[in-house]
Amino acid sequence: MLGYTLKRVLGTIPVLFMVTLLIFVLIKLAPGDPVDMLVSDEVTEEIRQHIRIAWGLDQPVYIQYLTFIKNALMGDLGESFRYREPVMDLILQRLPASIELAIYSTLLAVILGLPLGVWAASKPNSFVDTIGSIGGFFGISLPNFWLGILLILLFAGMFNLLPSGGRATWGMDVPAITGFLTIDALLAGRLDALWDAVRHLTLPVIVLGTNMAGIIMQITRASVLENLQEDYVMTARAKGMSARVVLWRHAFRNALISVVTIIGLEFGTLISGAIIVETVFSWPGIGYLLLQGITFRDFPLITGLVLVYTSLFVFINLVIDMIYTIVDPRIRLR
Numbered sequence: 655m656l657g658y659t660l661k662r663v664l665g666t667i668p669v670l671f672m673v674t675l676l677i678f679v680l681i682k683l684a685p686g687d688p689v690d691m692l693v694s695d696e697v698t699e700e701i702r703q704h705i706r707i708a709w710g711l712d713q714p715v716y717i718q719y720l721t722f723i724k725n726a727l728m729g730d731l732g733e734s735f736r737y738r739e740p741v742m743d744l745i746l747q748r749l750p751a752s753i754e755l756a757i758y759s760t761l762l763a764v765i766l767g768l769p770l771g772v773w774a775a776s777k778p779n780s781f782v783d784t785i786g787s788i789g790g791f792f793g794i795s796l797p798n799f800w801l802g803i804l805l806i807l808l809f810a811g812m813f814n815l816l817p818s819g820g821r822a823t824w825g826m827d828v829p830a831i832t833g834f835l836t837i838d839a840l841l842a843g844r845l846d847a848l849w850d851a852v853r854h855l856t857l858p859v860i861v862l863g864t865n866m867a868g869i870i871m872q873i874t875r876a877s878v879l880e881n882l883q884e885d886y887v888m889t890a891r892a893k894g895m896s897a898r899v900v901l902w903r904h905a906f907r908n909a910l911i912s913v914v915t916i917i918g919l920e921f922g923t924l925i926s927g928a929i930i931v932e933t934v935f936s937w938p939g940i941g942y943l944l945l946q947g948i949t950f951r952d953f954p955l956i957t958g959l960v961l962v963y964t965s966l967f968v969f970i971n972l973v974i975d976m977i978y979t980i981v982d983p984r985i986r987l988r
Contacts, residue, residue, distance in 0.1 A: 662975070666968040670961065671723070677960045678719045681953050688951050692735055709735075722957060731961070732954030736946065741958035745940060749962070750833030751821055752932070752939030755862065756924035758855055762863030763870055764917065770867075771874025776901050778879060786871060793868025802861045802934040809857060817854050819936035826850050858935045862928060866920050873916045877909035884908075910981045918974040922967045 688711060689702050706712040710721060725732060731741035767790075774786030810818035817823070821835060828847045831838045836855070839848035881887065882905045890900045929941035936942070940959060947955035 662972050663968075669968065670964055673964045674723070674726075674957060674961055675719060677957055678722070679715065681951070681956060682715050684951065686951050688735055688953055690951075722954075726958075726961065731958035734947075734955045735952045736950045736955070737952075741954050744943060744955065745958060745962055748938055748940045748943050751835075751937060752925050752928065752941060754834045754836065755855065755858055755928065755932075755937060755939060756921055758859045759862035759866060759924055760917065760921050762859055763866035763920070766863070767867040767870030768874055768913070771871040772878055772901065772906055774871070775875045775878035775882065775905075776897075783875075786875065790868040790871035790875070793864045793866075794872070795868075796864060798861050798865060799930045799934055801864065802857070802931055805857045805860060806934070816856055818857075819934075821851070821854055821938055822847070823850050823854075858928075858931050858937055861931050861934075862924055866924065869916060869920060870913065874909065874913050877912040878905050881905040881908045907981070911978060914977050914981055915974060918970050918977075922970040925963075925966055 688709075689705050692705050692709070693702060703712070710718055713721070722732065729742065731745070733739065734741050734744055737744055770786050770789065774783045774790075777783050806818045809816045822828075826847050828835060828838045828844055829842050831841050835851040836848060839845070839851055878901075882901075884905075887900055887905055890904055891897075925940075928937075928939065929945050931937065932939045932942040933945055940962070944956065944959045946952070947959060
């Protein structure tokens with residue numbers, strides 16, 4: 655296991671280099687001058703040139719890239735043009751918010767998608783299967799930004815039941831222990847802060863969880879349905895096993911490989927791809943931070959975030975491979 659893990663980690667190094675190189679080149683090809691973010695329009699060209707030299711923007715692209723890689727290996731992702739803070743500090747401040755949102759969205763999706771998918775597969779071409787399939791396609795097809803705005807209009811505007819954005823009510827201070835607001839509120843014994851955090855999480859979690867639940871439902875249904883046609887299921891039924899045992903102990907367990915894969919990939923997507931939802935709900939995560947970096951051509955911030963995103967995906971894929979051996983002992987890592 656240790657050898658396999660080390661091999662996978664070493665294999666990701668070229669991927670990280672290629673991703674950072676690609677994003678570096680694309681940023682440099684984009685129109686505009688990053689110096690505009692650092693100084694006002696009234697400064698002279700001489701001052702602008704001094705700024706370029708100070709930030710290393712006068713160097714060739716490959717020199718800038720090699721400098722970034724050298725600093726990144728030491729944990730330094732540079733300083734943000736817009737925020738004038740170390741990029742690593744900005745990411746560490748915002749990352750817990752995105753992970754917390756992704757975790758609760760994934761939990762909601764699993765709670766809804768897994769049972770619905772198994773239920774639909776157990777009764778193919780029935781009314782239950784039709785309703786489940788419609789629900790799954792409904793969740794997949796709904797645009798996140800449209801659903802988010804609709805929920806804000808209903809629950810925050812019309813009924814005034816939930817907050818429309820943000821992570822916490824202004825003035826609701828909780829000691830930052832883990833960075834996850836719900837856990838920090840529990841550790842601090844602040845039930846009021848916990849309830850406030852849950853209220854702020856509700857709408858964005860519903861938006862992200864609905865889409866993911868539809869995907870999990872469809873994958874679960876297809877995988878369980880396929881396994882129900884296998885010979886070992888016929889043998890189990892011939893031995894007199896009940897339909898419930900055959901479904902959950904045999905068909906569902908063998909279908910978990912596909913389900914675990916899609917859950918892991920979607921979890922990574924929620925962390926890195928929830929830009930629209932974080933923007934709609936003013937959620938202070940790294941998705942919203944990336945949007946700000948792109949808007950203001952903040953090269954160090956964009957490159958640092960892409961590197962973090964890639965590293966997270968690599969780590970999640972590694973965890974998925976480890977879970978495979980638990981779900982299906984027949985799989986052995988080599």
